[in-house]
Amino acid sequence: MKKGLGADVKKTKASKKDLLTEIDPICQKIIEDEVLKQFPLHKFLGEESVDPGSAASSKALSELISSEWLWVVDPIDGTTNFAQGMPMSVISIGVAHRGKPVVGVILDPFRDELFHAKLSCGAFLNGQRIVCGSESAVEDSVIVAGSPTNLRSIAPSLRGINALMPHCRSIRMLGSAALHLAWIACGRLTAYFEPDLNSWDTAAGAVILREAGGRLTDLEGSDYQLTTRAVSVSTGFVTRE
Structure with missing residues (x-):
């Protein structure tokens, strides 16, 4: 590489x-x-x-x-x-x-x-x-959004950005789901959402994030499984808020 x-x-x-x-x-x-x-x-x-x-x-x-x-x-x-x-x-x-x-x-x-x-x-x-960051509110959060390759998934991603941008510290698009998960696990980012991922994007990061104290769910709040394609990731408190 x-x-x-x-x-x-x-x-x-x-x-x-x-x-x-x-x-x-x-x-x-x-x-x-x-x-x-x-x-x-x-x-x-x-x-x-x-x-x-x-x-x-x-x-x-x-x-x-x-x-x-x-x-x-x-x-x-x-x-x-x-x-x-x-x-x-x-x-x-x-x-x-x-x-x-x-x-x-x-x-x-x-x-x-x-x-x-x-x-x-x-x-x-x-x-x-490593452990997740200590942010306890959305306004203190740096959130990362996905940039899906699937054209049908771009619209929901943009809706999420539009809804969150006025309330959080900042939103980034870094272009690597696994990197997003790793960086939330070590406190560099607070939260992440993306509407269409594959198992190879998330399988490793799901374990790392969980063990660092973060939470990975689908967009309805159900616990992550390998078949989960739309994800919401953060500390538990920020996810609930």
Whole structure:
């Protein structure tokens, strides 16, 4: 990823906004080969193994979600940033046991930051324990909004920005769901919402965030599951408010 930053777009996928560079499948193969070498009986779901579109990704997940062990991987989360030469993309690796995320690892190679968590064991950044920020009200919050590649999901994202902007400290759009989750877990951001994500965007961050004291739900407030596509993320207090 470091050597390939700014790589040319190889093709577009579900839309002209959904990019693939030559580096994405290379990163996924490295991860998949190592996982299956160490755990040959485990199942593997990587973004670059699935046809574009929400229907295809949901189908792929449904076929594997009941596996005893399932690795859910986004080899480069934030591909548009990556293709533009902006060092704001990460590797996201989540592990689910019978459909429940139990381990999460997010690697930011550009900042040499490794976020990791195991269920009931806490969340860590480069070996140091992390917790969510202490903001207790929306007006003190820095919120990050998604910028969906799915054109139908842009309108609800913009409605959320319009509703929240007058009440919060600021809203950002950083372009990487996994990075958003990791940064909320370590207190750099307060909250995040996005109407259309895939399991590989959130599987790792869900564990890290939970172990750091944050809350990840769908937009109606139900607890996160691997099948959740529309997410609301923050400290519990700000979510309720």
